[in-house]
Amino acid sequence: MERAFAKKLREIRNREVGRSAKYEAIQELVKEGYTVTELAAVANTSRKSYYIWLKKRQIKTQQEIENAKILAAIRQIEKRHLNCAGYRKVTAILNSDTSKIKEYTFSFDFPINIKRVRRIMREHGIKADIRQPRRNRVKEQQQYLEDNVLHRQFAPDQPNKVWVTDTTELTYGRGNKVRLHAIIDLYGNYALSYFISPTETAKDVIKAFELAKQKTSRLAPLIHTDRGSAYTSREFSNYLIQNQCVHSMSAPGTPADNAVIERWWCDFKHLWLAHQPAPQTYDQLLKLVAEGVKYFNTVEISGKRKNLTAVDYYRSEIA
Structure with missing residues (x-):
């Protein structure tokens, strides 16, 4: 025993x-x-x-008795709605007057919380049976290939031919966050412009491009971005059309398609920011970013640029 x-x-x-x-x-x-x-x-x-x-x-507790009644009511609701009612709809029905609906035999004199309904449905395996439309992944992949006009050709033969852009998050003080937008010319990886904003919107991205345009008088004919909401917005798309630019986009979840600026961010944070005192104010952050962009444009050299700085390599072709 x-x-x-x-x-x-x-x-x-x-x-x-x-x-x-x-x-x-x-x-x-x-x-x-x-x-x-x-x-x-x-x-x-x-x-x-x-x-x-x-x-x-x-001995069942009062809560267990109530939960059993709620479960029975949920099953009636699901039956009437062909098992397609989610917990939000179920909660709304449970808390409404159902006396005129003959399929329902329940009535509650106490409010029922949405979390309670969700828990009961989850415990008993009840969920909305809503079939999602099938995705044509072959067609999607083909569209991604067509959208990526750049095709990782990161070495144009002259300046102002291909620009890439992206945003990254920076912090200062106690958890204050901002977005840094940058425009990089692939010819020498020269940072044409940057812009700092509280959020990432199409207007902020366009502001960064306008700052770059002030240096070159026009945008590059090919602009490459990822698929962030600011870059896929209609406002940004119309802006590129007005400036006669072709928009190239990375495939979803493929940072290698925009590898140059991803590497630029990596260097900016690990070679520059990591060796500077953490900014405590917004003004300190502005100064730190300005000095960092200047460093990578005018001090840092690369064998890919014949051991020249980005600005010297960029201007040598223009001159």
Whole structure:
């Protein structure tokens, strides 16, 4: 009997953790023919403690009774709505007057919280059976290839031919966040312009391009971006059309399609920001960003640019 009790106790503890495991073991072994007295002795407890636990277990709480009624009501709602009602719709119906609907036999005199409905539905595996439209992934991939006009050709033969852009998050002080927008000419990876804004919007992106345009008088004929909401917006698309630009976009979740500016961000943060005191004010951040952009344009050299700085390599072709 000791072995049987120990085995049953392990099974129950594997299913759930709690102080009542030994009482549940006694309850299950009683059904197999053992006596409560014998099992209580093996479990090192008293018969009285076991029966007190058993009585409490058999008495349903008010919440359990309410949950059972709510579950029955949910099943009626799902049946009427062809199992397509989500927990928000179910909650709204449960808290409304349903007396005129003959399929419903429930009525509650207390408000039912949406979290309670969601929990009950989840516990009983009830969810809206709404079929999602099938995605033509082959067609999507083909569209992504067509949208990526640049095709990772990151070495144009002259300035102002291809620009890439992206945004990154910067912080200052105690958790204050801003977005840094940058425009990079792929010819020498020269940072034409940058702009700092509280959020990433199409207007902020366009402002960065206007600052670059002031240096070159026109935008590059090919602009490459990722698929951020600001870049896929109608406002930004119209802006590029007005400036006679072709918009090239990376495939979703493919930062390698915009590798140059991704590397530029990496260098900016790890080679520049990481070696500077953390800015505590917005003005300090502005100064730090301006100095960092100047450093990568006028100080940092690269073998890919014949050991020239970005600005010298960029201007050598223009001159």
